[in-house]
Amino acid sequence: MSASASRLKAVLGIVVLIAVPWIIRDRYFLHLLITAGIFVILTSSWNLLAGFAGLLNLGHAAFYGAGAYASALLAIRLGLTPWIGLICGGLVAGVFGFLLGIPSLRLSGPYLAITTIGFAEILRMVAMNWVSLTRGSLGLYGIPPLTAIRLGPGMRIDFYSERNVYYILLLLLFATIFCFRRLTRSEFGLTLKAMREDEIAAESIGADSNRYKLTVFTISAFFAGVAGAFFAHYQRLVSPETIGLGETFTILTMTVLGGLGTLTGPILGAVLLTFLSEGLRFLEDMVKIDVRMVIYGLLLIVTMLFMRNGVMGLLTRVTDSVLSRKKG
Amino acid sequence: MESLLLQQILNGTVVGSVYSLVAIGLTMIFGVMKISNFAQGDYSMAGAYVAVLVFAFLPGWLGWIGSLLAAAALIGLLGVFTEKFVFRPLLDRSTDIDIIMVSIGLFILLENLALLFFHATPRMIPDPFGGATIRLGFASTSVMRLVCLIFSFAAIALLELFLNRTKTGVAIRATSENRHAALLMGIDVNRIYGITFGMGTAMAGIGGVFYGTLFAVYPMMGVMPTLKAFIVTILGGMGNLRGAIFGGLILGVAETLGGTYISMEYKNAVGFVIIILVLLIRPSGLFGRRESL
Amino acid sequence: MRTEGLTRRFGGLCALDNVDLSLSEGEIVGLIGPNGAGKTTLINLLSGALAPSQGKIVYQGKDITRLKLHDVNLLGIARTFQIVRVFKKLTVMENVITGLVDRRRHGPWDLVIRSLKHSSAAEDKEVREGAQSLLDFVGIGKYRDELAENLPYAYTKRLEIARALATGPRLLLLDEPSSGLNPRELDDQIDIIRKINGNGTTVFIIEHVMKVIMGISHRLIVLHYGKKIAEGDAKDVYEDPQVVEAYLGEERNAGS
Numbered sequence: 001m002s003a004s005a006s007r008l009k010a011v012l013g014i015v016v017l018i019a020v021p022w023i024i025r026d027r028y029f030l031h032l033l034i035t036a037g038i039f040v041i042l043t044s045s046w047n048l049l050a051g052f053a054g055l056l057n058l059g060h061a062a063f064y065g066a067g068a069y070a071s072a073l074l075a076i077r078l079g080l081t082p083w084i085g086l087i088c089g090g091l092v093a094g095v096f097g098f099l100l101g102i103p104s105l106r107l108s109g110p111y112l113a114i115t116t117i118g119f120a121e122i123l124r125m126v127a128m129n130w131v132s133l134t135r136g137s138l139g140l141y142g143i144p145p146l147t148a149i150r151l152g153p154g155m156r157i158d159f160y161s162e163r164n165v166y167y168i169l170l171l172l173l174f175a176t177i178f179c180f181r182r183l184t185r186s187e188f189g190l191t192l193k194a195m196r197e198d199e200i201a202a203e204s205i206g207a208d209s210n211r212y213k214l215t216v217f218t219i220s221a222f223f224a225g226v227a228g229a230f231f232a233h234y235q236r237l238v239s240p241e242t243i244g245l246g247e248t249f250t251i252l253t254m255t256v257l258g259g260l261g262t263l264t265g266p267i268l269g270a271v272l273l274t275f276l277s278e279g280l281r282f283l284e285d286m287v288k289i290d291v292r293m294v295i296y297g298l299l300l301i302v303t304m305l306f307m308r309n310g311v312m313g314l315l316t317r318v319t320d321s322v323l324s325r326k327k328g
Numbered sequence: 329m330e331s332l333l334l335q336q337i338l339n340g341t342v343v344g345s346v347y348s349l350v351a352i353g354l355t356m357i358f359g360v361m362k363i364s365n366f367a368q369g370d371y372s373m374a375g376a377y378v379a380v381l382v383f384a385f386l387p388g389w390l391g392w393i394g395s396l397l398a399a400a401a402l403i404g405l406l407g408v409f410t411e412k413f414v415f416r417p418l419l420d421r422s423t424d425i426d427i428i429m430v431s432i433g434l435f436i437l438l439e440n441l442a443l444l445f446f447h448a449t450p451r452m453i454p455d456p457f458g459g460a461t462i463r464l465g466f467a468s469t470s471v472m473r474l475v476c477l478i479f480s481f482a483a484i485a486l487l488e489l490f491l492n493r494t495k496t497g498v499a500i501r502a503t504s505e506n507r508h509a510a511l512l513m514g515i516d517v518n519r520i521y522g523i524t525f526g527m528g529t530a531m532a533g534i535g536g537v538f539y540g541t542l543f544a545v546y547p548m549m550g551v552m553p554t555l556k557a558f559i560v561t562i563l564g565g566m567g568n569l570r571g572a573i574f575g576g577l578i579l580g581v582a583e584t585l586g587g588t589y590i591s592m593e594y595k596n597a598v599g600f601v602i603i604i605l606v607l608l609i610r611p612s613g614l615f616g617r618r619e620s621l
Numbered sequence: 622m623r624t625e626g627l628t629r630r631f632g633g634l635c636a637l638d639n640v641d642l643s644l645s646e647g648e649i650v651g652l653i654g655p656n657g658a659g660k661t662t663l664i665n666l667l668s669g670a671l672a673p674s675q676g677k678i679v680y681q682g683k684d685i686t687r688l689k690l691h692d693v694n695l696l697g698i699a700r701t702f703q704i705v706r707v708f709k710k711l712t713v714m715e716n717v718i719t720g721l722v723d724r725r726r727h728g729p730w731d732l733v734i735r736s737l738k739h740s741s742a743a744e745d746k747e748v749r750e751g752a753q754s755l756l757d758f759v760g761i762g763k764y765r766d767e768l769a770e771n772l773p774y775a776y777t778k779r780l781e782i783a784r785a786l787a788t789g790p791r792l793l794l795l796d797e798p799s800s801g802l803n804p805r806e807l808d809d810q811i812d813i814i815r816k817i818n819g820n821g822t823t824v825f826i827i828e829h830v831m832k833v834i835m836g837i838s839h840r841l842i843v844l845h846y847g848k849k850i851a852e853g854d855a856k857d858v859y860e861d862p863q864v865v866e867a868y869l870g871e872e873r874n875a876g877s
Contacts, residue, residue, distance in 0.1 A: 050425065054423075054425070056424070056425055056428060102608075103604065103607060103608065106607070106608070107607055108424075109364065109424040109428070110358075110364035110424065110428065110558065110566070111562060111607060113364070113366075113428060114555070114558045114559065114562060114603065115600075115603065115604055115607060117555060117600075118555075118559075118599075118600030118601075118603065118604055119600070119604075121555070121596070121597065121600060122597045122600055122601070125593065125594055125596065125597050128593070129593040129594065179737065182736045182737050182739075183733065183736050183737075185736070186732060186733075186735065186736030186739070187718075187719075187722045187727075187732050187735070187736070188729065188732035188733050188735075188736050189736070190711070190715060190718060190719055190722075191719060191722065191729075191732070193708070193710070193711060193715075194708045194711065194716075194719045197708040197709055197710055197711065198706045198707075198708060198709075200670070200690070200702075200706065201702070201706035201707070201708065202708075202719070203689070203690040203691045203694075204668065204670075204690050204691075204694060204699070204700055204702075204706075204785070205694055205699070205719060205720045205724075205784060205785070205787070205788050206691050206694040206695050206722075206724040206725075206788055207691055207719075207722075207724060208691045208692075208724075208728070208729075209691070211728060211729045212729045215729040215730055215733065216729075219733065245551065249432060249435075249436060252429070252432065253433075253436070256429055260425075291440075291444070292440075293436055293439070293440035293443070294436075294437060294440040294441055294444060296433075296436050296440075297433050297434065297435070297436030297437025297438070297439075297440060298433070298437055299433070300429060300430070300432060300433025300436060300437075301414060301430055301433035301434060301437065303433075304418065304426055304429050304430040304433060305414070305417055305418065305430065308421075308426070
């Protein structure tokens, strides 16, 4: 695919994305897109850790929840505008990311996985039990939405409607994907992949793996935190469930399904699974059984067994074989 | 004279023995096959539901024995089945991540299948001793709990006997030490894998019956046993059976004491805090082997 | 480089016992000894993979005893491994590029910020050219887009060398560069080592096959049960009675 052709595709894609709310006015559909978009940021940031750096982090929901709670609390208690709250949520999550990076310096595989779960569980218990701060399992509600932007006399963009939130999310997504694309293709990304393949060899060529691990944890957590803060001001309600293991497993399933270790995999996985789960919800209403999570589990197993590189892997193999057939 | 401390230590030991049981299964599976089975607790959950079903037909003592046997057998079979079709195809892949992912998938699947069939309402496994209690010197406990403790240790003892005295058991230990050598000795490694996994899950299943009696039975109950089992195996060293026993008891007692004297809400955090501290000091667990270059 | 009284114990076992050695710039020095003599331990100590129980390592006047792998590399010492450690799922070219990254000037955060400014490291023309020339130097230039794991064994060993060279070392530590190679590949490997030394890089080779090391080393050091038992010219060492005894004649017969 030539450079100008792929650029055209990208521009077309962007135009379509921008036009969507004007074509499909259904609020629920926009809500789905927004949910998918938030998951895209979550899966991409998780993928940076697990897919590129090979660090199995099962506590990702903690970063997300920390960002959500931080921004929500700042808005409710201190009246901080959510626009800044987004960044603050990211920064708070980044700190947690750094903290969680510390055990990763000495642990790997299941040991790291359990430690990260432990971390997230402890955070969740704090959210549930420090009632004076977080209102416990009731959660925080009435979180203010993104502050309205005043463009001039009589022109106000408020963020109560899904459509405007969608556009802001789109901007956020572009920024995030831009960052991840640069990061993964850069020397930094290459070093992470090298560390994933063989940490000792990576060290032998001068990469201080400790610093790299801490850095990637912080970055990954930052983005997850921003996503969390965004979610807080959109849904306007956060509860300790947000920090639950179930959230992390959903993110994990999406990423693996889409394709671990690629840039587009997590995006595809997030969108696919969000819409798939909606489709399943219809099915559930019809047949009255709760099959959604069962299917998630099956998908994860089947993907690991047969489609190690996810849907993206499948697509790449298909296009490769099609292309080679054309040549030969 | 009653002592709260001793009472809680006893309670902790009871809980700890159940932790040890599930953890032994986990550590065995890891030791022989290098699989980190994140679904271990779900096998416990399945065992608990088996018990619920058995007790619907057989009350009292019969129900108790029947549950244990049925749980061991059925969950063991489930384990063999899942090993053959889900885990074995992945064994030649070198990354940890694949296996952990698939076991997470299994975890999600089993948990939600249970939700589908049994619904979320918690069930209770009836106390076959009708709530009778017994005095043991400075502390008292329900007969139920004491029976759990005894049976847990009995199961562990049986396992040790099996591993040390029977031909298959020795074959299992051989495979865990050196797979290639075992193959060369004519050991059918695949069969060993199936048996090991089946035994590991059977232990989890029996543990699940105990979990169900001590606490309650509900589809999501698998999470805690899994996490606790991992904590215990990390404390005791992955693949280290003795370590799993001690680790389970330590965790059980630490948790109960922590819950009593520090805070009830953060009881479950005790385990995590302990391992985070332990792992920071000794990355391969308290009794584990240290990695070298 | 110089070591003083370098000792390393593992529990009750003394893998290296009071080893003194020195390497001068531009030399090729070979370290030989029967299996278990402590050779790999020595290279692990020199490269910073392990810390000594006792003793010092001095490089260009600086005490580098306590430095770890990555810091040692930043000072200009690179190494290969006895069991080849290439980045399997990266392409051959990417393997070398990871070595080319200038880590003396850019730590991880620097790289992060740089990544946001530039489009892609792997597509940078200069970088690719540099990597290509290194690959050509070791003779695997045409495999640049292959995944490292698909390379035949002998070529992965060369890839490892190319990657090590990419870090711009003045001292190269080679751990059994001949292991697993057939005679023809061995000759190629020896040529490569000669070329590297020809460019001014000091080379320190660990081997336990005599033939390889005798041909190219300026000097040999012999290790046995962790102790240095001989040092000097290839010829002198070959005839040294202690060395002969250490090998029990077997290696020598196999080598000649």
